[in-house]
Amino acid sequence: MISAVPLEWVLILASGLFCVGLFGALSRRHAVSMLMGIELMLNAVNINLVAFWRYTQPDEVGGMIFALFVIVVAAAEAAVGLAMAIAIYRTWQTVNVDSVDSLRG
Amino acid sequence: MDLVVQIMFGVTGLLILGAAFMVVSVRNIIHAALWLITCFFGIAMLYLLLQAEFLAIVQILLYIGAVAVLVLFAVMLTRQIDDPDEPVLFQRWRSTLLITAILFAAVLVPTIYNHNWLIFADPQPAFAGPRELGFAFMNAYLLPFQIAAVLLLAALVGAIIIAMEDQEQRRVRVLTLAEEVALRGEREPSPPTRPANPQPASSSSNPTPPPAPEQAGEGA
Amino acid sequence: MDIFLIVFLVVQVLIITLAVTTGFAYLTWYERRLLARFQNRVGPNRAGPLGLLQPVADAVKLFFKEDVIPTASDKVVYLLAPVLAVMTAIVIWAVIPFGCFNLNGDHTACFDPARRDEVWNALQVAEVNIGILFILAVTSIGVYGITLAGWASNSKYAMLGGIRASAQLISYELAFGMAVLSVVMFGGTLSTWEIVLAQEGLWFFFPLILGFLLFMISATAELVRTPFDLVEAEQELTSGYNTEYGSMKFALFFMSEYIKMIAMSAIATTLFLGGWRFPGLETLGDGVAALAGPWPAAIIVGLVSLGSFLLKVAMFLFMLVWLRASWPRMRYDQLMQFGWKSLLPLAILNLVMIPVVVVLVPDNRYIQTAILFVLGIAAIFGAARIGGRGRVKSKVELVQPVAEGKQASAASSAPASQQTSGVAS
Numbered sequence: 001m002i003s004a005v006p007l008e009w010v011l012i013l014a015s016g017l018f019c020v021g022l023f024g025a026l027s028r029r030h031a032v033s034m035l036m037g038i039e040l041m042l043n044a045v046n047i048n049l050v051a052f053w054r055y056t057q058p059d060e061v062g063g064m065i066f067a068l069f070v071i072v073v074a075a076a077e078a079a080v081g082l083a084m085a086i087a088i089y090r091t092w093q094t095v096n097v098d099s100v101d102s103l104r105g
Numbered sequence: 106m107d108l109v110v111q112i113m114f115g116v117t118g119l120l121i122l123g124a125a126f127m128v129v130s131v132r133n134i135i136h137a138a139l140w141l142i143t144c145f146f147g148i149a150m151l152y153l154l155l156q157a158e159f160l161a162i163v164q165i166l167l168y169i170g171a172v173a174v175l176v177l178f179a180v181m182l183t184r185q186i187d188d189p190d191e192p193v194l195f196q197r198w199r200s201t202l203l204i205t206a207i208l209f210a211a212v213l214v215p216t217i218y219n220h221n222w223l224i225f226a227d228p229q230p231a232f233a234g235p236r237e238l239g240f241a242f243m244n245a246y247l248l249p250f251q252i253a254a255v256l257l258l259a260a261l262v263g264a265i266i267i268a269m270e271d272q273e274q275r276r277v278r279v280l281t282l283a284e285e286v287a288l289r290g291e292r293e294p295s296p297p298t299r300p301a302n303p304q305p306a307s308s309s310s311n312p313t314p315p316p317a318p319e320q321a322g323e324g325a
Numbered sequence: 326m327d328i329f330l331i332v333f334l335v336v337q338v339l340i341i342t343l344a345v346t347t348g349f350a351y352l353t354w355y356e357r358r359l360l361a362r363f364q365n366r367v368g369p370n371r372a373g374p375l376g377l378l379q380p381v382a383d384a385v386k387l388f389f390k391e392d393v394i395p396t397a398s399d400k401v402v403y404l405l406a407p408v409l410a411v412m413t414a415i416v417i418w419a420v421i422p423f424g425c426f427n428l429n430g431d432h433t434a435c436f437d438p439a440r441r442d443e444v445w446n447a448l449q450v451a452e453v454n455i456g457i458l459f460i461l462a463v464t465s466i467g468v469y470g471i472t473l474a475g476w477a478s479n480s481k482y483a484m485l486g487g488i489r490a491s492a493q494l495i496s497y498e499l500a501f502g503m504a505v506l507s508v509v510m511f512g513g514t515l516s517t518w519e520i521v522l523a524q525e526g527l528w529f530f531f532p533l534i535l536g537f538l539l540f541m542i543s544a545t546a547e548l549v550r551t552p553f554d555l556v557e558a559e560q561e562l563t564s565g566y567n568t569e570y571g572s573m574k575f576a577l578f579f580m581s582e583y584i585k586m587i588a589m590s591a592i593a594t595t596l597f598l599g600g601w602r603f604p605g606l607e608t609l610g611d612g613v614a615a616l617a618g619p620w621p622a623a624i625i626v627g628l629v630s631l632g633s634f635l636l637k638v639a640m641f642l643f644m645l646v647w648l649r650a651s652w653p654r655m656r657y658d659q660l661m662q663f664g665w666k667s668l669l670p671l672a673i674l675n676l677v678m679i680p681v682v683v684v685l686v687p688d689n690r691y692i693q694t695a696i697l698f699v700l701g702i703a704a705i706f707g708a709a710r711i712g713g714r715g716r717v718k719s720k721v722e723l724v725q726p727v728a729e730g731k732q733a734s735a736a737s738s739a740p741a742s743q744q745t746s747g748v749a750s
Contacts, residue, residue: 004110007222010155013118015213017125017144019205024129026205027198032179033134036141039172040125043148054155055224061241065249067160068238071167072253076260078172082179083268089183090270093288135476139402142469162458170465174495177472181488234454235515 010051018044031085031095035078042074114154121147134180142173159235337450341418349583350380356646363650390572395478398569402477407570407577410470414584417463420456420517421591423634424448424601426627430620432610435630438522448601448631449518456517457509460592461502464547468494470581471556471566478569486565489657490549490556496664497546497553500539503672507536508596510679521600528599532694535675535701537597539668541644544589546664548582550645552652553660590641591634598637601630671708678704 021040028034046067053063089095124144131137145168152161242250354369354376361368369376394400425435426447434443446452453459468491475487509515511533512523520529530537546553557565567578594600606629614622655663678700686693 004107005114007224008217009114009118010151011217012214013121013151015209015217016122019209019213020122020125020129022208023201023205024125027201028129030134032176032183033129033137036128036137036176039141039168039176040128040144043145043168047148047151050152050155050157050160054157056222061237064157064160064238065241065246067157068163069249069253071163072257075167075172076256078175079260079264080267082175083264085179086182086268093285095183133399135399135402139473158453159455159458162455162462166458166462166465170462170468170498174465174468174472174491177469178491178495181472181476235458 007051007055010055011048014044014047014051017041017047029096029098031088031097032082034097035081035085038081039074039078042070042077046070110154114151117147117150117154120144121151135177138173138176138180141176142169145169145173159238334450337447341450342415345415345418345584345587346580348587349580350384352583352587352642353383353579354380355642356649359643359646360650363647384576387572387576392572392574395480395569397479399477399479402473403569404574406470406474406477407574407581408470409473410467410581411577411584413463413467413470414581414588417460417585417588417592419450420453420459421588421595422446422449422452422518422521422600423591424627424630426631427623430623432614432619432623432626433607435610435626436522436525436607438519441518446518448627452516452518455515457505457515457520460517461505464501465498467547467585470578474570474578475566478566480569482562482564482568483566486556486562486568489562490566493549493553493556493660493664494547496661497543497668500664500668500672501543501547503669503676504536504540504543505596507533507675507679510676511683517595517600521595521602524599524602527690527694528597528602530597532690532697533597533675533679533701534698535671535678535704537593538701538705539672539675540593540597542668543664544593545645545648546660548586548589548645550586551649552655555654555657555660586645587638587642590638590645593641594634594637601634603629603633606630606633667708667712671704674704675701 018041021037021044024037024040025034026037028037049063049067049070053060053067057063085095088100092100094100121144124140124147127140128137128144131140145164149161149164149169152158152164357379358368358376360366369379372378372382394403424446425432425444427435427443428445428447429443431443434440435446441452471490471494472487475483475485475490478484508520508529511529512520514520514523523529549556556562557567562568567575570578606626609629610622610626613625679697682693682696682700686696
């Protein structure tokens with residue numbers, strides 16, 4: 001893997017995934033879809049971390065540990081975010097974030 | 106051998122990016138969740154290529170087995186009457202697309218190519234199995250480990266508190282379809298001037314599916 | 326050489342897949358015959374001797390049924406769901422060691438954890454250092470087949486069944502994972518092979534009795550079998566998530582359920598009953614090696630270990646059928662309460678208990694085992710007492726007292742007949 005694929009390719013793949021996720025998080029109207037975009041972005045970050053670990057410091061476990069922490073935070077974020085989506089749905093009977101505008105003046 | 110690895114990397118990369126595009130462009134949200142799972146699988150494959158076996162399994166266990174199930178669940182619990190004419194994207198999606206494209210092409214790619222990465226000189230097959238990770242968690246990374254535990258506890262309590270229903274506010278019965286349509290109509294008088302169908306080009310391969318599956322839960 | 330290894334692996338995978346599928350077919354026969362015995366019936370006995378050709382007849386029937394796809398369903402997902410269900414059920418088998426047939430012709434390496442590299446085991450597809458995590462990951466994917474089937478059929482029964490099933494599987498997955506982790510803690514490894522070797526002279530069933538109980542309960546719930554089978558409670562939901570499925574697609578769901586049943590039995594065997602180990606297996610191998618040389622010894626050890634593994638699996642399967650024959654179905658709220666309020670605290674207690682004992686009593690497996698066994702039994706009985714306290718005792722007297730006049734007339738007869746008449750009334 002190291003000799004065949006340069007680090008740049010992996011990083012470009014990860015940044016492409018990040019941009020797709022960013023687009024999804026910014027432009028979908030469904031709250032759960034926005035969460036999916038955020039998950040994609042977190043995964044892109046994780047790919048970066050693992051790639052850096054593998055290519056620059058394979059003799060230490062730091063990169064893997066960092067990636068594991070990202071996964072933990074992503075799981076916590078997903079749980080809270082989806083609970084919020086359900087709470088929003090219960091109050092407004094919709095999850096379109098456009099429609100949740102009762103604070104708009 | 107190098108060529109084989111390159112082909113595998115290419116296939117995995119295409120799978121990941123293609124699935125990610127489908128996640129953000131597909132109209133049916135359950136299909137989007139399925140594409141998200143495909144994308145997670147691709148990422149687990151990439152981890153295997155990068156010799157991070159433990160992380161690959163954790164990716165499957167946590168992302169596919171837990172996060173994506175939660176997403177599916179949330180989608181099923183928050184079903185709504187899907188109007189096929191209603192846009193799935195904000196009106197400003199073109200500018201968002203422009204911003205992300207510029208971010209990718211003008212910022213990220215040049216940065217990646219112009220930076221001099223310190224590649225580890227000796228490409229020995231790295232190994233970080235569960236034993237090494239466990240030692241690291243219990244020694245050098247003990248404090249972050251504890252903090253992660255507290256974070257998980259906080260998220261657990263928070264999620265339960267947020268999603269908990271008030272006993273008094275609980276609807277006595279599930280609304281029928283007609284009642285939900287009526288409720289929706291009085292809450293949101295739809296603005297007359299709205300762009301017809303602003304979807305990105307990638308969804309054109311996926312013509313508007315019959316609305317039936319979105320109403321799968323109507324009987325519930 | 327590389328090509329040969331790959332071909333060998335493919336053949337191994339094909340054989341295991343076929344064996345598991347055949348095992349499924351005959352498991353249905355086994356279950357139907359056994360259930361019939363439990364209920365004082367005969368069971369399927371027409372097709373072939375003892376009804377042994379019944380699975381073939383069933384397969385032919387399912388093959389030739391009309392293949393219906395509901396028009397309102399989401400076709401792709403509808404077709405994908407049974408595939409996902411079967412795939413996850415079969416993939417679990419990759420890391421389970423069925424026995425030890427060392428193709429290097431040296432049976433002694435089978436029993437020595439330090440000589441792992443000298444074992445080329447024909448009876449295990451993949452020996453990975455995170456085998457347990459692999460099992461947990463694959464079981465956690467198993468939810469998808471059911472959830473997606475429920476959603477894609479676009480039918481209320483299927484939807485309700487699917488949502489119930491996924492909620493149940495997610496709830497019991499926690500206790501399941503924790504029960505499995507107790508084995509990892511006591512055995513000190515995540516590899517299935519090393520867990521089997523670590524049970525030399527002491528099956529983990531004894532120290533981890535509480536973990537075993539939790540494993541069996543949550544595994545039964547993961548398999549959605551009685552008493553946790555309200556996913557397919559036919560009185561309420563017709564057939565649950567697979568209501569809209571017919572012919573071979575239904576057969577695939579059926580198949581995944583039974584293959585998972587065998588797989589869970591195999592996992593329980595590997596984790597708690599010593600896997601393919603059998604008392605005296607090593608001595609047997611040594612004896613055969615002294616008489617006939619290393620190769621016959623390797624073959625004999627391979628066959629006997631496979632046989633002992635299959636025997637233990639058959640025992641677990643019998644237990645699952647027995648459970649099905651003797652337990653009523655739980656209510657949904659009882660199921661959730663039991664999973665979250667009883668099983669999960671017990672699993673956490675189990676996870677706390679084991680490291681404390683292992684650290685406080687170092688270096689002596691047998692004292693640890695004794696303490697853990699006593700603690701485990703105490704925890705089980707304590708939980709039963711605490712759980713039973715809140716239950717409302719039934720006020721209804723099941724046996725009616727005999728009516729006055731009847732008693733007077735029957736006073737002359739023997740007390741035994743009085744009792745029987747009371748029961749009969």
